[in-house]
Amino acid sequence: MTEHLIQDLLGDLTPVHHRIAPQTIYVAGDVEVVRQSPKVAVVGSRKATTEGLDNAARVTRALVRLDTTVVSGLAAGIDTMAHRSAIKAGGRTFAVIGTGFDRAYPAKNRALQAHLASHFAVVSQFAPGSPVTRANFPQRNRTMALLSDALVIVEAAEKSGTISQAWEALRIGRPVLLLETVAENPALTWPSKMLCYGAEVLRVGHLEAQLREIPWVTACGEPIF
Numbered sequence: 001m002t003e004h005l006i007q008d009l010l011g012d013l014t015p016v017h018h019r020i021a022p023q024t025i026y027v028a029g030d031v032e033v034v035r036q037s038p039k040v041a042v043v044g045s046r047k048a049t050t051e052g053l054d055n056a057a058r059v060t061r062a063l064v065r066l067d068t069t070v071v072s073g074l075a076a077g078i079d080t081m082a083h084r085s086a087i088k089a090g091g092r093t094f095a096v097i098g099t100g101f102d103r104a105y106p107a108k109n110r111a112l113q114a115h116l117a118s119h120f121a122v123v124s125q126f127a128p129g130s131p132v133t134r135a136n137f138p139q140r141n142r143t144m145a146l147l148s149d150a151l152v153i154v155e156a157a158e159k160s161g162t163i164s165q166a167w168e169a170l171r172i173g174r175p176v177l178l179l180e181t182v183a184e185n186p187a188l189t190w191p192s193k194m195l196c197y198g199a200e201v202l203r204v205g206h207l208e209a210q211l212r213e214i215p216w217v218t219a220c221g222e223p224i225f
Helices: 006-010 015-020 031-035 050-065 078-088 107-119 136-147 161-171 190-196 204-212
Strands: 002-005 024-029 039-044 069-072 093-097 121-124 150-155 176-179 200-202
Touching (some): 002 006, 024 031, 031 121, 050 150, 050 204, 078 093, 078 150, 093 107, 107 121, 121 136, 161 190, 176 190, 200 204
Parallel strands (some): 039 150, 069 093
Antiparallel strands (some): 002 024
């Protein structure tokens, strides 16, 4: 485990970055995996559907084919599938976790966390022995947004913590892509607002073409915060 200033990995920070960035982060594994771009976060529901898991694997494989590092949060569901699919496809992946390295959350991902630390990287802003609280995970999401060049939401319910990560990404100017099954789900109210503020729809049939040239369009005239 090594300790780094956030500037070591991000370079110069803007005032917006400073407001949400931890002063230091800890890296277990190869820090060059964290530095190497492009890096795209693939995130979504912990209670993922079969369709969501299949789509997470498709998105991840497309990113690996484009030589893109896959970032996720080691949570159950979509995150786990993103990490495992990247490894299976022979790509690069690292996790940004909401606990110290002495903990694994969920516990069933302890072996996956150890594999990532040994072969790729695991990042945390929490020192070993730090208490694990609900507030850790929104903080983790902000840090993941900072460390990623773009964000793909594969599946997320109406009150998913993934949504807060997407807003943080938009605030700091990171492209956000919503998979079409999310963006066009009539049961969800949040995607339409997020699309208005600059998110884009990612089409399953055009994954590599869209991911190769990630768009950035702001359709609304007023700030999001």
